[in-house]
Amino acid sequence: MSVKRQRARTSSAARSAAALTAMGLALASTALLGTGAGVSTASSHREAPLIAADPQVDNTDLYAFTSPDAPDTVTLIANWLPFQEPNGGPNFYPWADGAHYDINIDSQGTGKPDVTYRWTFHTEDKRGTGTFLYNNGPVNNLTDPTLLFRQYYTLQELRPDCDPVTLVERGQVAPSHTGRASMPDYGTLRDQATVQLPGGGRTVATQAADPFFLDLRVFDLLYGGNLSEVGQNTLAGYNVNSVALQIPKSRLAYKGDPTRNPVIGVWSSTEKQTLKLSPGKADPVGKFVQVSRLGNPLVNEVVLPSGLKDAFNSLPPSEDHNQPAVVARVLEPEVPKLVQAIYGLPAPATPRTDLQEIFLTGIAKAANGPLAVDLNSQLMNQDIDPGKFVPAEELRLNMSTPVTPNPDRLGVLNGDFQGFPNGRRLGDDVVDIALQVVEGATPGNFVQALAAGDKVNTTDKPFGTAFPYLALPYDKAVNQAN
Template sequence: MSSRRTPGIVGRWKSAALLLTLGTAIAGAALAGPGTGVGQASSHREAPLIAADPQVDNTDLYAFSSPDKSDTVTLVANWYPFQEPNGGPNFYPFATDAQYDINIDSQGTGKADLTYRWTFRNEDRRGDKTFLYNNGVVNNLNDKTLLFRQHYTLQELRAGKRPVTLVKDGIVTPSNVGKASMPNYGRLRGQATRKLPGGGQTVASQAADPFFLDLRVFDLLYGGNLSETGHNTLKGYNVNTLAIQVPKSALALNCNPKRNPVIGVWSTTSRRTMNLSPGKQTASGPYVQVSRLGNPLVNEAVVPAGLKNAFNALPPSQDHNQPKVVAKVLNPELPMLIQSIYGIPAPATPRKDLQEIFLTGIAKAANGPLAVDLNSQLMNQDADKKRFVPAEELRLNMSTPVTAKPDRLGVLNGDFQGYPNGRRLGDDVVDIAIQALEGATPGHLIQALAAGDGVNGPGVPFAGTFPYVALPYTGSVNQAG
């Protein structure tokens, strides 16, 4: 267990209160979602409309200080959930009529001060000659045997300034066809990783889905008696990943991470209208936001079904103006469900603590019940506090020291670099939630639930260097027979 603390927290950390409310918030999110099986996971297929358009469906978002380059932040955003590795012959390209964005709010206005935007185009040399994705072994991205490849442009968009092109003709690591076709996929991903001007790097690639949990949580909390645990439902599935690593100064307000260490992050996808005709589809009209993700599990499990599509289309700056959504934060339905199953009394409402966790960040200046400085833009010295608005974002305090030995339970075991202070690939949010909801405090777990969901990490280990996500799976998810 790490003993490090974010500056300003030592001596002020009210562990029991914060952990209980934090756990209730996350557990409510994790346990409330409708449906069973692989229909829901973090932000996989979380809303009716986006479930029918997987190419542009945001799954998970991660933001953390790079463990091997502590002066940088790594942002990882995933799309296109539940990719069966053997899904040929067309596999899983990014959409060419969409904008894939990672947005940064350094002032707390709910508006993007900085956006990293990827757009894609296809190079398809198959024509009417073959159905194959590749017609031989692919050892390099430029091999002629790779018949379908995608190119991308990466732009940096800053409010009030002209767009800057960071990468003009990047190559996407192709979908992993298999070991016979791509015997060294890591080499291909290395070739696809591009250095950025001013420092940093980026890659667009397929990857093993890093999120891990037992999705039988939706079967009335692991079967109603915790008998349905121990199976990582997402093991074997891949996702499309956009990862970027940049200096902290590139993200901070006024380029000064010491004075302004907190950022808010969310990913979005915008798509154009499709005109359909026999055998053809043509994009037309303006781009429209169709998917959005900040904190994990919010849209699937906090926002009610009738508001999910609308939430996906909103900018964070408008969240506080949505009374029905705010009402679900202040008076969530999940604690009552948990009470009905396990007899744990639901906390009193209205839940001002949840409002602080999800909408303002945790800071003394938020004037909420969690009177500690952790991860709100209100802590930024140069921010105009009059422009601050509550907004659902994944907030990261970049000044929190990198934990030498990260603890999957994060703050529950004294590791303050874990969620909700950003999100690392290994943060086990579901186990954190259940423990904290039951009243656990740092170093004192509820032993009856110590095993959690029995899924304590990903199906394959994460990498130690950028982009940290594991290489994609190649074996079939379906092992029946």
């Protein structure tokens, strides 16, 4: 777990085309092989025993990318409450009252947040004893009296040793989509729920079509033992609860300087209080406890065994390097061995120091790992104290990487250096990337046996071109059988 304590003084903007090509080759052939350890599940849907029983606070996916239409900002999207069937009335899918829904930013590489954006929700339920309906007529505007169940939120910006700054006092949530007759223009409701932030940026809390895409038959002996069980997007038709935040890069970078300090680490987390139950009530009491956490996709799902998943959800990233059982699973991953046992494809040699660099330090020359390139480690930031840097599992984004005009779903594997694992865009196909690189694919040299991947290359609802970029929620039943 040792990290060479030095500071990389070369910015991303100064990297040469030759260095970028070398990085692509290295990542595709070795580093991204680590993401192959995550080919067996949705990114974070019901991934741990305890959180599976508490879906309202279950993180599903996290995205961080330079906004393509506002490149001086970063868009952060965090999702919760997976597998929302659109017909799930009469209560549908509210946020948990009083819980802390957080997006955390580490700009120094300490594993601790330098800034946290926290959404806290509360409910106004006007149904009472008069009706069971979520809405008792069409809802064309958030202010319509026909909308009987409403949620509001406070958004705070939290920084160490500073008083909390309230960015939004009473933001209204775009409601669950109860159907076309009830909400004939959900896009208007989402637009009305989008709030401009003081100092620049905007945010929205909304239901959305689940942006993650894959075939989950991976659990049946890795796609049926012969890659025959592929081609169905298991998450198609399901919705999630999303918070989206577009924020100036200067608010995220260390010392407010994204030119000198362009790399950030991001993770989402949820905290809640213990509930005191009484007839018809559940009152939160006591201290807040972290119950869910998500940085890179696929880590807790398949890198960690079942017995470590709940503990990982409770840890801050700053403690990751102190957990030998967690580190051991990064260095000796399980999934490549399963692929070898089922398909006969040789597993890469261990220990996987490349995985350690991807998941725990970020990729940089200063990390002293096997990938001698600069991509997305806070060690590249010029003003940090490298002596305080610790390995920590985070989704790292180099904000100086230029926006790709035509994004490639395979990211670095296909020469698109703005793609995963340099942050994560909505269209990044992390599953197909993993299926390819598990056997050492390099740009332009794919493993033909896995060329089709899981045959799910995108969602069936296109993403938007402007904030919040998410597709509107599904409004038809998942089960379309006659």
